[in-house]
Amino acid sequence: MKALAWLALAGLSCMAAADGQTQFAQKANATDVERxxxxxxxxxxxxxxxxxxPDDICEVVPIHIFYEDSHGERHTLEYSVMGGHF
Incomplete structure (x- = not known):
């Protein structure tokens, strides 16, 4: 639970991404995604x-975070969140 909370806070603090970083997000293969x-x-x-x-969904949906580890390797992680529509 602690890691998930950290993950959410880290994601909120880094919402702005440069064009090159966005391209990385678009190139992620489904086979490279860690769950x-x-x-x-x-x-x-x-x-x-x-x-x-998503703001228009009221159910649990998969979301991806793209990050670098302490060795400089890039990863894609999929985790579940509740949609924003209440």
Whole structure:
């Protein structure tokens, strides 16, 4: 739970992304996507981009975060969030 809270805070603090970073987000392959689970050990040194939470959906949806680890390698992580429509 602690890691998920950190993940959410990190995503909110890094919403602005440069064009090159956005292109990285668009190039992510479905096979390269890691799926977040409660026991996932996260090594996030820098958040590159996070997808916006949809405002028009009232259900749990997958969201992606694109980040670099402490070794400079880029990763795509998928996790679930509740849509913003209440």
């Amino acid at each position: 977040y689970e409660y026991a996932t050990n996260l090594d996030i040194a820098r958040v590159i981009h996070t997808e916006n939470i």
